[in-house]
Amino acid sequence: MRFSMLVIAVGLWMAFSSAIAGEPSLSAQANNQKTMEEMCRETVCQHNVHVLLKQKDGAMFDRTFDVMPGAVQPHWLAILAGQTLYIEADKTNDRLTDFRVVEAVTHPEKTLIVTLHQSDDGSMLLKVTNPFSQSLKFNMGMMPLDSDKLLKTSSCPVMAGGSSFESWPEPVFQVVLGNARFIDADKGQVACD
Numbered sequence: 001m002r003f004s005m006l007v008i009a010v011g012l013w014m015a016f017s018s019a020i021a022g023e024p025s026l027s028a029q030a031n032n033q034k035t036m037e038e039m040c041r042e043t044v045c046q047h048n049v050h051v052l053l054k055q056k057d058g059a060m061f062d063r064t065f066d067v068m069p070g071a072v073q074p075h076w077l078a079i080l081a082g083q084t085l086y087i088e089a090d091k092t093n094d095r096l097t098d099f100r101v102v103e104a105v106t107h108p109e110k111t112l113i114v115t116l117h118q119s120d121d122g123s124m125l126l127k128v129t130n131p132f133s134q135s136l137k138f139n140m141g142m143m144p145l146d147s148d149k150l151l152k153t154s155s156c157p158v159m160a161g162g163s164s165f166e167s168w169p170e171p172v173f174q175v176v177l178g179n180a181r182f183i184d185a186d187k188g189q190v191a192c193d
Contacts, residue, residue: 044070044101051081053145053171054122061145061171072099076178077114081124081145081171084115089180091132096180107171116175119156124172127165130158134182145171156192157183 026172040047046068053061071078077099079085086104088111089096096112105111113129131134140155153175158164166175 005150017159039069040067040182043073046080049080051120051173053081053173055145056122071101076176076193077180078108078174079114079116079126079173081118084113087112088112091182096132096136096182096184114177116172118171122169122171124168125165126167126175127163128158128177129163130160132182133160135159135185137179137181137183138177139179140166141176142168143173143175144168145173150176154192157185159185 026040036045047066049065049068051061051063051065055061068077068080071083072087077085077087086102088100088102088107090098090110094099102111109131111131113127115127116124119126122138128136128138136158138155138158140153141150142153153166153168155166155177156164
């Protein structure tokens, strides 16, 4: 049976939020393990992921997750707090396709660099570097640390050969980037929305 990546990812994030409130029961742990195994058969998972964030109250959120959904999903890219990702992609017409996480930049002409880091004051900064000769636009969602929901957030275009910065005043567990498409800056498609 083929599982929808969205359903699996949402299930894992729900398990994540349950884990914040306390340790899940043994039956919940067994169900989560089965779901994670199914997910990892469908996509490349991330293992031993450490997330360290200063919470709104100043306490530290310090967790290592045995397994998390991969950064590359069928319809989106996901970056977790504290990560720097190197993502190679191919240009197909007016879209980016065939995303692949790589260990280092070996093809700078087609490698996006995406970072999500927390500042000393607790705010978050997402930086996306675009190596392509056209400006890029993504639809974005963010998951605050104290929520189990992915919230739509505005995003600005990433100019050709440049970088774009997005920020949030609170701790953010992850940011999701979807619908990667090239835009024409000369036609006024440069609005942040």
